[in-house]
Amino acid sequence: MTPSVLLLSGAGLPTWVWDRTREGLPVPSTVAPRPTSRSADVAAHARVALAAAPEGPLVVVAHSAGGVVAAELSGLAPDRVRGVLAVAAVVPAAGGSYASSLPRPLRLVLPALLRVAGTRPPEKALRTSLAAGVDEATAQRLVEDFAPESRRYFTSRVSTPLQAPVLGYVTTADDRQLPLAWQHRYLRRLEPGFTRHLPGGHLPMLEHPDRLREAVTAFLDLVAEGGP
Numbered sequence: 001m002t003p004s005v006l007l008l009s010g011a012g013l014p015t016w017v018w019d020r021t022r023e024g025l026p027v028p029s030t031v032a033p034r035p036t037s038r039s040a041d042v043a044a045h046a047r048v049a050l051a052a053a054p055e056g057p058l059v060v061v062a063h064s065a066g067g068v069v070a071a072e073l074s075g076l077a078p079d080r081v082r083g084v085l086a087v088a089a090v091v092p093a094a095g096g097s098y099a100s101s102l103p104r105p106l107r108l109v110l111p112a113l114l115r116v117a118g119t120r121p122p123e124k125a126l127r128t129s130l131a132a133g134v135d136e137a138t139a140q141r142l143v144e145d146f147a148p149e150s151r152r153y154f155t156s157r158v159s160t161p162l163q164a165p166v167l168g169y170v171t172t173a174d175d176r177q178l179p180l181a182w183q184h185r186y187l188r189r190l191e192p193g194f195t196r197h198l199p200g201g202h203l204p205m206l207e208h209p210d211r212l213r214e215a216v217t218a219f220l221d222l223v224a225e226g227g228p
Helices: 015-022 042-052 066-076 106-117 123-130 136-145 151-155 180-190 209-225
Strands: 004-008 029-031 058-063 081-087 166-172 194-198
Touching (some): 015 209, 058 209, 081 209, 123 136, 166 180
Parallel strands (some): 058 081, 081 166, 166 194
């Protein structure tokens, strides 16, 4: 049975960011919804994502903080997850969280910052970091539709490392949200058999949807072949 694609968005991102990348994929795709609870942890996100996925085998495409959700999900359904493609994604170690996976000193101060400032970045930060590289209309739409996650999304720990028969990582060259040096750190942790490097910033699904679609399609072909 051919796997379908389950897309895990980065923190706060609306589902429509994937629209142009999904167009023309050779298999059906689903964008995972978020839990309704305002205190949902990573495990809750993984359960809701899995419940929304079509029956049968899956290829998970995880963006940014979605890499942490992908790790938990891969432990929930190891018999269904045939491959995980991380896109400029945080890859936690076993027992790690999003916060603990960041470089020092950010890993130490982020939990306190979240308690004080909350989980919605200022509009200026959204525009100059997350949305750097997209046009003004799209940046404005992102600001308006950004949905802050719960604090536990960033601080709760995964129960398993990210695992799948086939693993891949897509890096982004000019990423202000997750710098390339950080991405290389996560790539080395994952040890993927598939890699791609895209130009642009943290949102390749908006900046270069055709190239990201090509990467996802090539990864699907590798999964169908049984891996590298």
